[in-house]
Amino acid sequence: MPSSLTEIEVIAPNFKRKLSGVTSTIVQLIPLQRAKGLNITTIGPGLPPSLPRIGWSSLLGLWSRPKHRPFRIWHARRNNEMLAGIVLRWLCGSRLKLVFTSAAQRDHKPFTKWLIRRMDAVIATSGRSGSFLKVPHRVIMHGVDTSLFHPPANADDRFEASGLPGKYLVGCAGRIRPSKGTDLFVDAMIALLPHYPDWSAVMTGRTTAEFANFEAELRSRIAAAGLQDRIKFLGEVPDVRPWYRRMTLYVAPSRNEGFGLTPLEAMASQTAVIASDAGAYAEMITPETGRVVPAGDGEALRQAIEPYLADPAKCLAAGQAGLAHVRANFPLEKEAAQILDVYETLFAGGSR
Incomplete structure (x- = not known):
């Protein structure tokens, strides 16, 4: 399901082919975020065809502003995705702001710290993971789909x-x-x-x-x-x-x-x-x-x-x-709404 780049407001990259917790998070959140009116898309392998996506060649067009926003948001959840966002923004002149979600519960390596310092907004998935961040951040814990996980019914x-x-x-x-x-x-x-x-x-x-x-x-x-x-x-x-x-x-x-x-x-x-x-x-x-x-x-x-x-x-x-x-x-809808609030705060902050 390809997406039109001119409409895209947020890109959620997934740079890992094998299924992981990060991939599962992306798969669950994007439909909820789109239901709230956010034009968010994915890029990368290992994702179901039901999710909207752009191809790698579309990245060449990120220098242009989206139709209804002053810039796009690149929401990374891995180091290589942060690095890609930095490259796209600074070397290719892309109109991007960068968001990173950190789940790690350990002191970050110097390179990771360097990457994180270049993000425009940082999310921690727990208070403990946030305690290892040396930058301002917001704690947004993962949620669960209570329609899929429910009490005994039969x-x-x-x-x-x-x-x-x-x-x-x-x-x-x-x-x-x-x-x-x-x-x-x-x-x-x-x-x-x-x-x-x-x-x-x-x-x-x-x-x-x-x-x-x-x-x-x-x-x-x-x-x-x-x-x-x-x-x-x-x-x-x-x-x-x-x-x-x-x-x-x-x-x-x-x-x-x-x-x-x-x-x-x-x-x-x-x-x-x-x-x-x-x-x-x-x-x-x-x-x-x-x-x-x-x-x-x-x-x-x-x-x-x-x-x-x-x-x-x-x-x-x-x-x-x-x-x-x-x-x-911990409903999944709460996690999606809180992340959307981070996006809207960045959009409201002005153009890049």
Whole structure:
């Protein structure tokens, strides 16, 4: 779906072919932003054909002003996209202002700092990521589509559809690897499930060849504990959403994370959440919706999980609170509106 360059107000580049969290953000936000009247388009590989886009040759025409704005905005989310925006503006004389969204939760390298200082506006996806920025910025946290992630609605959303023994399900999602804390989750389940026979556990997510031995070791631990019927690796499921709804408790045990959407997706599904303090998890979970523990602390994770297994009613109350919390504070529409406000602030600031 090509776009006419004269109408384009904002360009959201995607310079990575493989699917990533950044790509997913672009895919979800652009339709909402266009529905608000913003003429925004994409450029780059790895995006669905349903999104509006311009070709690489169109960049030669960026020296001209758009039809209804004094300049265009180039919204980068990666270093190479920031660099491209700088090149287009300063070397090609393009009429652009530059926006960068930062999700990194670490001190930036000198080159990245140099790039960021040349942006006209900077967005941080969490307070923690913002704390590493040395420039003025606005915190806009990611949201979740509450029409796609919603409470159980039919029989397929219930625990019984899982085919697992017991009455309740605890689970985690994400690739099977140490950085995601899969081993911490497995160890907690091995320690706890013998005491709580009404519960089973699942992990959804792909295991790459690099971590095949890691998964095999976890499977050996589970088998040695005699829990292979109650702790399951599901692999990469076609649709993770029903699994969130089948869970009574969701666990996000990551050792490190960029932002991390899965707790929001679980809460939007009316599921209680326990998470590490990796990524932005601590900024999305309240005492009413679940618990947050230090990243990498397996014992703290086990201790946080046990009261919820012991009292499923506690999970139900936290799940209801989480649903209300996400709908009030983390709808995807709110993220789109806040980013649009950043754009409008730049447009209102004058011409380039």
